[in-house]
Amino acid sequence: MEENIDHICEECRTKTAIHYTNGDSFFGPRLRTINHLELGYSKVLTNPFTIFLELLYVFYKKIRGAVSRMIAWLFPRRDRLYGTDLDSAVVGRLTFAARHELNTPIHGMKLELWARTRLLRQWRKLSEGYSDNDGTFSLPFEVRSVRNIRMAKRVHLEISEITNVFHSETEPPKPHYTLFHSIPLSKGEFIGMEYTVGAVQLAFWEYRKDAPTPRVVIKDHDEDAPEYYTKGRTDALIQQVIPIELTKLSHLERIDLEKKKMVKDKLTIQAIQKAYPENLTVCIEQRKPGYTRSDAWFGERMMNGMNKGCFVPDAENPSQYWMHYFGICNYAANNEYALPTASVKYALTSKGLPIPIEIHLVGQLDAFNTDPWQSRIFTPENAEDWLAAKRVVRTCGAVSTEIDEHFTGTHINTEQYAIAAFRNLRQNPVAWLLLPHLKEASLINHSADKLIIEGYLPTATALKTEGIKARTRDILGMQDWYDWHPMKPISEAHSYAKAEQLFWEIVGKYVDEFFAEHESAIKQYWYEIAAFSNDLVNHSVPEFMPKGALDGLSGREHALALQRKEYYCALYRFNPDAERVTVNGEIKAISRITTARNFAEALPEDFDRLKSACRYAIMTATFLHTWINEHQYDDLGEILYSCGGLRFGSEKRGVIAPESDLSIAPDLTRSTQMLWFTNLLSRTEYGFITRNEEGDVNPLFIRLLKEKEAEFTALGVDINAIESRTNI
Numbered sequence: 001m002e003e004n005i006d007h008i009c010e011e012c013r014t015k016t017a018i019h020y021t022n023g024d025s026f027f028g029p030r031l032r033t034i035n036h037l038e039l040g041y042s043k044v045l046t047n048p049f050t051i052f053l054e055l056l057y058v059f060y061k062k063i064r065g066a067v068s069r070m071i072a073w074l075f076p077r078r079d080r081l082y083g084t085d086l087d088s089a090v091v092g093r094l095t096f097a098a099r100h101e102l103n104t105p106i107h108g109m110k111l112e113l114w115a116r117t118r119l120l121r122q123w124r125k126l127s128e129g130y131s132d133n134d135g136t137f138s139l140p141f142e143v144r145s146v147r148n149i150r151m152a153k154r155v156h157l158e159i160s161e162i163t164n165v166f167h168s169e170t171e172p173p174k175p176h177y178t179l180f181h182s183i184p185l186s187k188g189e190f191i192g193m194e195y196t197v198g199a200v201q202l203a204f205w206e207y208r209k210d211a212p213t214p215r216v217v218i219k220d221h222d223e224d225a226p227e228y229y230t231k232g233r234t235d236a237l238i239q240q241v242i243p244i245e246l247t248k249l250s251h252l253e254r255i256d257l258e259k260k261k262m263v264k265d266k267l268t269i270q271a272i273q274k275a276y277p278e279n280l281t282v283c284i285e286q287r288k289p290g291y292t293r294s295d296a297w298f299g300e301r302m303m304n305g306m307n308k309g310c311f312v313p314d315a316e317n318p319s320q321y322w323m324h325y326f327g328i329c330n331y332a333a334n335n336e337y338a339l340p341t342a343s344v345k346y347a348l349t350s351k352g353l354p355i356p357i358e359i360h361l362v363g364q365l366d367a368f369n370t371d372p373w374q375s376r377i378f379t380p381e382n383a384e385d386w387l388a389a390k391r392v393v394r395t396c397g398a399v400s401t402e403i404d405e406h407f408t409g410t411h412i413n414t415e416q417y418a419i420a421a422f423r424n425l426r427q428n429p430v431a432w433l434l435l436p437h438l439k440e441a442s443l444i445n446h447s448a449d450k451l452i453i454e455g456y457l458p459t460a461t462a463l464k465t466e467g468i469k470a471r472t473r474d475i476l477g478m479q480d481w482y483d484w485h486p487m488k489p490i491s492e493a494h495s496y497a498k499a500e501q502l503f504w505e506i507v508g509k510y511v512d513e514f515f516a517e518h519e520s521a522i523k524q525y526w527y528e529i530a531a532f533s534n535d536l537v538n539h540s541v542p543e544f545m546p547k548g549a550l551d552g553l554s555g556r557e558h559a560l561a562l563q564r565k566e567y568y569c570a571l572y573r574f575n576p577d578a579e580r581v582t583v584n585g586e587i588k589a590i591s592r593i594t595t596a597r598n599f600a601e602a603l604p605e606d607f608d609r610l611k612s613a614c615r616y617a618i619m620t621a622t623f624l625h626t627w628i629n630e631h632q633y634d635d636l637g638e639i640l641y642s643c644g645g646l647r648f649g650s651e652k653r654g655v656i657a658p659e660s661d662l663s664i665a666p667d668l669t670r671s672t673q674m675l676w677f678t679n680l681l682s683r684t685e686y687g688f689i690t691r692n693e694e695g696d697v698n699p700l701f702i703r704l705l706k707e708k709e710a711e712f713t714a715l716g717v718d719i720n721a722i723e724s725r726t727n728i
């Protein structure tokens, strides 16, 4: 019997695995970028005439690109300096443009001075250099080369940023520079020993002042963002998302018509479910009805599924374990959905798989008893309530996994490293190591704000937007690179923890070898590391519940806070005893890497601290994010199995009710939006380590991962599905 179900699960895993296609039809529906997606009606073009206009626009953009390439060919910018008698210099200072950062220098920025010939408009490079640690720069040039009658009136001071780093087997890493800002100068003023442009203030990777966590300013995602998606990333998204976008649109239109009483047949949850691609639980349920609601499946998914839960040994019986999903706590919430704190006690089978034996739910479970401290205990003896309680745990687990671990632990966590890295790492080789893994996180997070944090979640879960934002700040306060280590497997069957350990070892080797190869340059440009560390720490959220924070609490508030603190330390492998920095009265969550502005003054351990921080940032942006992201459709792809929130409904029993009670299930709008989301997020991954679509993954990383392919396969992990960055 067991072999049989194992076989069914394996076949369903294969059948429902996500594959990537390259299909695109001329008159098929079109969509511009992920920024044009909406929770409701996205800007999808379905009318043939508008599709034709859109294609004309795409054609225009292609022509514009071709013209740009032709101009570049006609007027090449040769990497050759003109002038030998460097008798003058353009001087100035780069700083950030935000009002509170006008004195913060931008160091290491690449600067070039270009002029053009009057007649053939040919480019001449007059000077090049980098801004100094204090932001000042001096670009020496030959006055004669500028004032020459054959040269045009304008000279261009160009400031470039690194937007990516390309890697190959045969050549050193190659930073890709993109023009960030150009300042036209009049050659008539080039008369003395020095031409001063003064303070140049750049709106460059600025921190938002209005966000509860470190986030970058994005004024306009199409025109004025610190970074942009590549065409490949956008194309991959469009190809995958169009069919599911059309499915969602048809459901929303149908729901609208029903509200206007213009259709007789009602749309059903079952019809919505059928309209989306089959997911893992639907597939298994068809082959073996009831299995996905069994204790065995529940335990296995909590251990090795999307949630990859944290097992804490029971104080009295260490062979049994507890897992907690914290509910509403003190966060702003609505009164439509249940989100109790769920605690599950597990015993292990002879194979080492967890079987739930007790469920504790603390919090409101129906519309009538609003006491947030009410507590109920469920055991398998009462089969019907047990089934319902497991479903409640799945929904609480989905909220915790998505908001705490996925969005905060990987997306927002990665963005804080990305901002600090893009602001500060340029000449130091650590830029070559980190930037390809940190790019695009800020972009997807910007979209997530609108679509998920302010859009879907407040209408589909118990938490309001302000509650979610406060929660992300708290959870981010438990994320730190210092002393982080992978999860310890609790049994032979704990394949997630084994895979996490294996990947952590690979990242460790990758970082070690990279640092060994580039040691001298990393030390030479240590100033950038100090600035990186400063930005990370100074903009870090405060540590969540630091020592002494619970002193003012008593009774059950104190007990809950203590339980959360201890469990989060285990879940996020956060060391509360680490020495942390206090900035403006706040104990910061992120540990400092170094305080030394040059390596000679650094502490002996600082080099290893930098390695640990890099290893952690790469781990977070790659494996930790991919695991949850790619399993969303497995564990959140069946509406009645799990969702973001069960409604209280109108019955006294509230959410402790069978799946047939649709008054507690998500409504039709939330149902189609949920499947749209989980499809969108799991199916549109792009930028995989081994596929290396954009040539920006270090071959060393690819090689180290491929060497362990057989071990990962044995754990059920496809190494070719692990993303090199967090971008969806």
Ligand SMILES: [Fe+2]
Pocket (backbone or CB within 6 Å): 406, 411, 625, 629, 681, 728
């Ligand atoms: Fe994600």
